[in-house]
Amino acid sequence: MERLKVLIVDDSRVSCSILQNILSKTNFGTCEVACSCAEAIDKYQSFKPDIVTMDMNLPDADGIECTRRIKDIDPSARILMISAMKDASLIAQGRSAGISSFLQKPVNPNELIDALMFLCQDISDKIGELKDLYVDAFVKVLQKSLFSLVGVHSEVSSHLAVGNYLDVDGIAVIIGLTGMPMGRAIVYMDHDTMRKFACVLLGKESDAELTEEEASDAVEEAANIIVGRGASTINDLHDSEMRISPPGTIAGSNIRIANFKMASFVITAETRLGNICMNIGFAEGE
Incomplete structure (x- = not known):
């Protein structure tokens, strides 16, 4: 649970x-x-x-x-x-x-836990279902995509997000998920990781050759590919019709993205370039 x-x-x-x-x-x-x-x-x-x-x-x-x-x-x-x-x-x-x-x-501690378990059983069941059906697929896709895009191996983990906001320092690419379930995916990383990632993806010798716009565009395109692959994988696995919306990108310090009324999961890939993360949220827990 x-x-x-x-x-x-x-x-x-x-x-x-x-x-x-x-x-x-x-x-x-x-x-x-x-x-x-x-x-x-x-x-x-x-x-x-x-x-x-x-x-x-x-x-x-x-x-x-x-x-x-x-x-x-x-x-x-x-x-x-x-x-x-x-x-x-x-x-x-x-x-x-x-x-x-x-x-x-x-x-009594046992009575307290029993009462909480009973009251929250439907939440726990739904969270487990979302993780099994959708989040685990995005975990595997993120790991495979990072290797195919920039040749990096990664250790990937996931957990249920806590709180009503996602705080980001660096860059965040937001992509809507339509169909069933509806929601959104956010691919994000810090500024240093963004430049290292873009440098490898674009085949630059060093990030000195890279403008901020080029780095941002590279991460946006990579995020679009990763989330698109995830949606396609889910469609093949569950005969569903999940689709993605065009990406929107924000960059800077102390970015706060609202996470209200969503069952939201954080996926973190630890790589030699830095941590590359995804936040997958499903509207109203559906």
Whole structure:
């Protein structure tokens, strides 16, 4: 199971520490901690966690009201209440507000993990399906393409992306994916790797012979080839009709690309030229 993001909402530092300690030993990863309802709303919008653990007593609202406010933002939010109190009336009110499950403090680690696994099973299943059907194909294509384009061997790895943004220093080539599933691919690398890559691809003796425009154009064309090969491989494997849009390229420092509402994966190829990366995102996790 890929690591999923958890937002802990609790005004007790002790309780937060206990939950963080439990989660640190599992496949769940804590994305943030909120100590009030207002902070929980802000961090839910910023970090888009997969699941929220909710205390009942908060300084500015109770856990049920906080749940309602989160549900107003995202009706599909998965919320697990972890409170000192757990009675029939509280459970009824909580379910009415949209709380999915209830645990009582002190929380049992096994019960916590079981509850999180149950609530997030559909996310885990979908992530695994996307990885098996599409991401693994792009991993293999990236490795083969780098060898055929510039003759470099690479060690390639992939993981589920975390956060709502992709930060890039260097160059990023963005290519839309249409058909099923819809999404986008981003091929990116730092500036030094871009120039080394372009120099080899264009057969230059040194990057002193290379203009910035030539280097950017070379990476853009290579990205178009790599993503196109990936889409074609997926079409052959799954009898699908994935297509790619014309590439768009941005270059510079501190580039931030939004990654909202996507199941997104990072593929990294370690080469002698530097790290060459791809971010593959699928809209709404489809």
